[in-house]
Amino acid sequence: MKIHKYDTVIVGAGGAGMRAAIEATKRSRTAVLTKLYPTRSHTGAAQGGMAAALANVEEDNWEWHTFDTVKGGDYLVDQDAAEILAKEAIDAVLDLEKMGLPFNRTPNGTIDQRRFGGHSRNHGEAPVRRSCYAADRTGHMILQTLYQNCVKEGVEFFNEFYVLDQLITEVDGVKMSAGVVAYELATGEIHVFQAKSVIYASGGTGKFFKVTSNAHTLTGDGQAACYRRGLPLEDMEFFQFHPTGIWRMGILLTEGARGEGGILRNKDGERFMEKYAPVMKDLASRDVVSRSIYTEIREGRGCGPEGDHVYLDLTHLPPEQLDAKLPDITEFARTYLGIEPYTDPIPIQPTAHYAMGGIPTNVEGEVLLDNTTVVPGLYAAGEVACVSVHGANRLGTNSLLDINVFGKRSGIAAAEYAVKSDYVDLPEDPASLVVDQVERLRNSTGSERVAEIRRELQETMDANVMVFRTEQTIKTAVEKIAELRERYRNVSIQDKGKRFNTDLLEAIELGNLLDLAEVMAVSALARKESRGGHYREDYPNRDDVNFMRHTMAYREVGDDGSETVRLDYKPVVQTRYQPMERKY
Amino acid sequence: MATPVMDKAEAEAAASPYITVTFRIRRFNPELSEHAVWEDFPIEIDPKERVLDGLHKIKWDLDGTLTFRRSCAHGICGSDAMRINGKNRLACKTLIKDINPEKPITVEAIKGLTVLKDLVVDMEPFFQAYRDVMPFLVTKGNEPTRERLQSAEARERFDDTTKCILCAACTTSCPVFWNDGQYFGPAAIVNAHRFIFDSRDEAGEQRLEILNDKDGVWRCRTTFNCTDACPRGIEVTKAIQEVKRALITRRF
Structure with missing residues (x-):
């Protein structure tokens, strides 16, 4: 076991982690621990753009953006955070441009902007061009630009280090962050990083679904590490299903395709979104479009022999426009489906895309221990966190924005905290939990297989807690997850070695997914209303009287060692906007 | 039944x-x-x-x-x-x-x-070569309040090389790199190209000097393996040739 000491440790090197690292490295001795090489992070798969009311191409302002974000999140958004997001968006985009990001340009040479779902002029009057973009590779450009600037700033990376535990020490009755424990993939060695502040920026949890736009590596490691140490997870029942994933594969096809004029059609060729969202049509918010697609499919208007998908039609757009604005997604259609998007519509279905919930933080990125108390020295930003700027449904282009605004904020806050604070003592035998976990898996002779349990988990999640949910389906999922968690105790792996043991890491990742799936299902069961991405067929309306509140889920361990999820609730911060009926 | x-x-x-x-x-x-x-x-x-x-x-x-x-x-x-x-x-x-x-x-x-x-x-030598070419925007003077302006044409000039995902398929298809790991390799040159031809950048001369090194662009034998290997469809060999030409003419 090796012990390292840093002022600031950042867990994850996607957009939020690297944006934080650029700030933290300037202010404090910083280490970034990442389970992938930084440029492999899934920020790179984001396509369509980053919202900011630059008003480069038409009238716009940050107040309209705030409103759209609050409405898009079905009023579960904390409005103070949404206001910061929209206000600081402008500098966040300009920062990236100055760092070198090659945005598409207007004829005047300023940053070009395009339409995106849910973003509107003057509180819902009509779509507005607010998304700053670089073709359909905006995430790729953000990831590359941030990595380039990390190289410039000399950010210290520990690549292929898996953080498996969060260390918390109680000082005078206050729970404080003491550091993290990491597993080095190349050697199997365990490292303890003592740090004055820790920032989680480790991304989402999408791999508990089968059809997902998420990378294989998005297994909720940061959420799980904090949850297991008694910290709450907020609003985990809210998961976004992006309307346009490649049929059966789930690969993302950007909403920018509809921003450029693409149209969704059912088997009769009908532009069905006109029925569901007369004003915004194909550019209604994602939860609305995904439900509309499944309604079409359920009512027998789906395409293909099994009627299980609809079409994204780009055939009316000029090939030059597709080449210039949507080169990657048109290539995906050619590569994976053998379809030419110039002439043929693309079969799509909703795909599990984004966790609105996560580790609760305040607007400085400080992690919450309960509804009000912060954990000194602990921060989170990006998809792993819940600020909450996305509420019950995130607007497209607000995630690339979130990672930049709150990545920067948490990087500054964590480093400033670190330089004025002392180290907190490590707990006794700090690596014990990780050592036990790794040794148990390596030595297990159980009969259960990681791949089989993961497959069953993904199938039950897709079948029971996706776009449409009921008491019955969620209960089915809760029971199945409990069964899988039990079977997971008996899981074994084939690779017993130390070197690059990805067999072992996949087993650990599955454990994280099972914990988080349980939290999600239990949170969803208790929310007896429909709001944003959480749609209950048995409670089809939003219920502001009983459920205008954030879910806070805690892990409880009984005297007999049994684990349960305890739910509590936290008020929503409302400033200017009173809840209204949500229409697009 | x-x-x-x-x-x-x-x-x-x-x-x-x-x-x-x-x-x-x-x-x-x-x-x-x-x-x-x-x-x-x-x-x-x-x-x-x-x-x-x-x-x-x-x-x-x-x-x-x-x-x-x-x-x-x-x-x-x-x-x-x-x-x-x-x-x-x-x-x-x-x-x-x-x-x-x-x-x-x-x-x-x-x-x-x-x-x-x-x-x-071991990807480390690959990323080291990348870091050695100063793969970041360098500008002088005070920063503007708003964005730097760039025409759509100037933006298009380096579009191809912005697509790189650092997968190393090009560098590890290059016979010169196989024989001598000291060669920067196509991917590092592609990433230098991305900045040398960016109208906003002011460190082109420095990057060109780095690539003028004995292990720099002149080692390229134009076998086109890199272009064939690139999963992003980047015209890698063309980018390397453009860097060579810029070294001779000092125009970019």
């Missing part, structure tokens, strides 16, 4: 998309042996699936010790560059049907970087 059920099962068998494909994989684990060996894995797979899907079937259902890097599974993250039937490709962007599944599909680690286990290589 038995007959229709049989008919249905038979019909399904006839329509089954699955074929048997042999994956012939170059295995190496220094914890077990200092020698690398080829190992065959026959699997059932839909030919419309990816080579990565085949590797997962092997790892998840047959042999958990098989080791490779992967993440996004659709050609964006650059983790899974490997040598498939003798050519550098991304396993997640290569469909089984496109690489003659009648014969065994050979899969081995990319060449020129030290193999650490199975298909995993």
